[in-house]
Amino acid sequence: MCRDKEWVQKSLVTGRVAGQERLTGDVYRIRIQGDFLEDFSREVKPGQFVNVYMKDRSTLLPRPVSICRIQSGQLELVYRVVGKGTREMAGYHRGDAIRLSSPLGNGFDLSCCQSGSALLVGGGVGIPPLLQLAGELNNRGIRSMAVLGFQREPFLIQEMEKICDKVLVATEDGSFGFAGNVVQLIEKEGQEKGLAADQVFSCGPKPMLKALADLCRERELPLQVSLEERMGCGYGACVGCAVDIKQDGKIQRKAVCKDGPVFLAEEVFWHAE
Amino acid sequence: MQNKRKEPDLTVDLAGIWLKNPITTASGTFSPRDSGQFYDLNQLGAMITKGIAPEPWEGNPSPRIAETYGGMLNAVGLQNPGVEAYIREELPYLEQFSPPVIANVVGRTVEDYCRVAEALSDTSVAMLEVNISCPNVKAGGIGFGTDPAMAALVTREVKRISKKPVLIKLSPNVTDITEIARAVESEGADGISLINTLLGMSIDARRAKILLANGTGGLSGPAIKPVALRMVYQVCRAVQIPVLGLGGIRTGEDAAEFLMAGASAVSVGTAALFNPLAPIEILQELKEFMMEMGYRTIAEMRQAFQEGQGK
Numbered sequence: 001m002c003r004d005k006e007w008v009q010k011s012l013v014t015g016r017v018a019g020q021e022r023l024t025g026d027v028y029r030i031r032i033q034g035d036f037l038e039d040f041s042r043e044v045k046p047g048q049f050v051n052v053y054m055k056d057r058s059t060l061l062p063r064p065v066s067i068c069r070i071q072s073g074q075l076e077l078v079y080r081v082v083g084k085g086t087r088e089m090a091g092y093h094r095g096d097a098i099r100l101s102s103p104l105g106n107g108f109d110l111s112c113c114q115s116g117s118a119l120l121v122g123g124g125v126g127i128p129p130l131l132q133l134a135g136e137l138n139n140r141g142i143r144s145m146a147v148l149g150f151q152r153e154p155f156l157i158q159e160m161e162k163i164c165d166k167v168l169v170a171t172e173d174g175s176f177g178f179a180g181n182v183v184q185l186i187e188k189e190g191q192e193k194g195l196a197a198d199q200v201f202s203c204g205p206k207p208m209l210k211a212l213a214d215l216c217r218e219r220e221l222p223l224q225v226s227l228e229e230r231m232g233c234g235y236g237a238c239v240g241c242a243v244d245i246k247q248d249g250k251i252q253r254k255a256v257c258k259d260g261p262v263f264l265a266e267e268v269f270w271h272a273e
Numbered sequence: 274m275q276n277k278r279k280e281p282d283l284t285v286d287l288a289g290i291w292l293k294n295p296i297t298t299a300s301g302t303f304s305p306r307d308s309g310q311f312y313d314l315n316q317l318g319a320m321i322t323k324g325i326a327p328e329p330w331e332g333n334p335s336p337r338i339a340e341t342y343g344g345m346l347n348a349v350g351l352q353n354p355g356v357e358a359y360i361r362e363e364l365p366y367l368e369q370f371s372p373p374v375i376a377n378v379v380g381r382t383v384e385d386y387c388r389v390a391e392a393l394s395d396t397s398v399a400m401l402e403v404n405i406s407c408p409n410v411k412a413g414g415i416g417f418g419t420d421p422a423m424a425a426l427v428t429r430e431v432k433r434i435s436k437k438p439v440l441i442k443l444s445p446n447v448t449d450i451t452e453i454a455r456a457v458e459s460e461g462a463d464g465i466s467l468i469n470t471l472l473g474m475s476i477d478a479r480r481a482k483i484l485l486a487n488g489t490g491g492l493s494g495p496a497i498k499p500v501a502l503r504m505v506y507q508v509c510r511a512v513q514i515p516v517l518g519l520g521g522i523r524t525g526e527d528a529a530e531f532l533m534a535g536a537s538a539v540s541v542g543t544a545a546l547f548n549p550l551a552p553i554e555i556l557q558e559l560k561e562f563m564m565e566m567g568y569r570t571i572a573e574m575r576q577a578f579q580e581g582q583g584k
Contacts, residue, residue: 230338239323271334
């Protein structure tokens, strides 16, 4: 997406945990401080991620976590505990050291958004990078509406409501907002009030992204999706996180960490799950 | 010891190629443009590229990576753009840096290896490292590297066609590594690098499914270091040609162990995936270790080990 031609020096940094809280269930928000944030906030693009390096050396590989936002001199990461590494992160307390990389990957391409409105569609822990995106769109005077899906309990709703014109929420079990998934909610909203957006941005589980890609293709809405894959290095050295991308009439294996994580939905080859 | 503060001489000779230090980048874990965003590539002893095939290889589907205790499995499948694209796009970039380039070569047939070796013969590449862990599609998929006769055949044919010195990179998935090492030495290999990854598997118990899309993958990382060190030690005593040692090197002392075991130089691989700065940090640690111990040269360090062993 925003392919950076210029040679950027990347580094590893050690931050300090400023605080950590459980947002809901197994979803946590960690806030990190450090001098490096000055550089980060200058460079960072919505949709980028950082590698978090574990202290437990039995878990070798970094955990790629999308940047939720950088605010008041703090880097905020929102993540779900899914295994050993994220469990370690959830155990970090205020004052603990945390080893990170510079922002990695290519963010959402905002060059297409000079005016008009954007639709942000997020699912679960795919929502955090949309918060930073919403803020950036807001700075550019672009109106945004967010449609956010959760399995059960929602999180980051208030933060999104502060920035977006409108926030719609869907939960799988109907415990909050619309009962169903985000694509169903978008279709319902579209039928009732019409749905106009110049650009759609999304991050979430693959089945959601695929269903959204189908919908956007029908409605001829341009869609950018942020993908996830099991990563090795997170910076382009191992090509462990391959995704099939249609370019120049053929399918090419691209690295999610380096060529993505954001891709044009029309270029993604969606394998049957 | 005197001169404790003096910087040691880290230069080594690897099969006729002079390296300013023994630290190289293991194939498949190094991308010049991406790794070079974290450190100055000029600090490396040599740059070993990803595997290069005669044609583009798309590699395996995802997931390709599985973390294991103290290591990782990969089934990337040697994704690469092919030798023509390599010479056109990758090599000119590498030529901006001073360390010699060692091109890793992969193939599915003997002819594949030869085509790549021939194409690279008139380039700035300093040396070839032939990965013989690939299955031979013309011999029912048996790995070139697990059969002494087949390993010998690849060595003979590549040596016949290549104008560059040739390292043969051995697979550890064999009963007797020294048998393969002797086979490639007898066919004129200029050196040997070892070890490649150990064949492994990972199962996601919660999903009751094999984790890697490919089924099996290659185990690498600190977990395999003792196996690698043992094999490097054995091979160094079985052959006369130089050895490039690798497998789980994470610290300067790890590198020193391989050099003591007899390796002429070492490669840093998986460590660079979980720490992008690993190659230069290991170099610095090795230098400090040698200063602390009073070794002035790599040869002196190796000598100390041999004397310590009474050999």
